Amino acid sequence: MDNLSTPLSRVKGLGSAKDGTTHFWRQRLTALILIPLVLWFGFSVASMPVDHATLVGWIQQPAVAIGLILLILSTFYHAQLGLQIIIEDYVSTHSTRTASIIIVNFLCLLFAIIGVVAVLKISFGA
Amino acid sequence: MDPGSKLPLSPHIQIYRLPLTALLSVVHRATGVALALGAVLLVWILALAANSAEAYGQLYPHLASWYGQIFLLGLIFSLYLHFCNGIRHLFWDIGMGFDLEIVHRTAKFAIFAAIVLTVATWAIAANLEL
Numbered sequence: 324m325d326n327l328s329t330p331l332s333r334v335k336g337l338g339s340a341k342d343g344t345t346h347f348w349r350q351r352l353t354a355l356i357l358i359p360l361v362l363w364f365g366f367s368v369a370s371m372p373v374d375h376a377t378l379v380g381w382i383q384q385p386a387v388a389i390g391l392i393l394l395i396l397s398t399f400y401h402a403q404l405g406l407q408i409i410i411e412d413y414v415s416t417h418s419t420r421t422a423s424i425i426i427v428n429f430l431c432l433l434f435a436i437i438g439v440v441a442v443l444k445i446s447f448g449a
Numbered sequence: 450m451d452p453g454s455k456l457p458l459s460p461h462i463q464i465y466r467l468p469l470t471a472l473l474s475v476v477h478r479a480t481g482v483a484l485a486l487g488a489v490l491l492v493w494i495l496a497l498a499a500n501s502a503e504a505y506g507q508l509y510p511h512l513a514s515w516y517g518q519i520f521l522l523g524l525i526f527s528l529y530l531h532f533c534n535g536i537r538h539l540f541w542d543i544g545m546g547f548d549l550e551i552v553h554r555t556a557k558f559a560i561f562a563a564i565v566l567t568v569a570t571w572a573i574a575a576n577l578e579l
Binding site for chain 1 (some may be wrong): 489
């Protein structure tokens with residue numbers, strides 16, 4: 324295989340996907356940051372009543388808003404990377420595969436933005 | 450292929466009992482997809498809460514109902530299973546825990562830890578309502 328790639332391509336080490344280990348690495352980084360965030364979120368929400376007033380009061384604490392925004396951004400980034408892998412593995416038609424990945428990327432971005440705007444709206448006093 | 454061939458036809462997926470490790474691998478993907486939908490639910494709840502107390506109040510009875518509780522229990526267990534098995538993956542990424550025996554032991558431990566975390570979260574939430 325080696326003799327088929329150009330010396331430039333070999334020295335760049337980015338392979339046929341042109342992004343080397345970037346996808347793999349970012350999936351691990353988002354996984355790592357999600358470890359404390361998920362534990363914090365899970366046990367926080369479990370240990371408070373979830374009526375509207377309590378929830379809004381909780382999100383209005385700046386530290387909570389920051390934590391929630393970090394959670395939303397890393398979750399949807401991690402989800403986008405993971406869903407892309409699943410699509411690449413199971414959708415074999417090239418056009419369907421590309422279209423699915425574009426749609427998933429767009430939806431993950433959209434929901435992340437909706438989540439962040441909702442947190443900001445609550446935190447600045449809805 | 451020659452029908453009389455003695456070549457092994459494996460893995461024959463319909464009669465092949467998946468080892469726990471393979472099952473957990475598939476489940477990791479399935480829970481990942483489920484959790485992506487769970488994240489959309491979280492965003493939806495936040496958007497309702499940001500909109501008004503009335504909008505949020507309309508969803509609340511559904512989450513508190515029996516079907517909502519079963520759904521949430523499943524989602525929480527999926528979250529912790531993906532969480533624990535994900536940590537198992539992170540150890541593999543730094544080159545640890547590849548021995549066959551250890552791979553099976555950590556598989557069982559990930560499932561056990563996910564159950565413990567689910568029960569702990571659920572107990573804290575249930576204790577609050579009493």
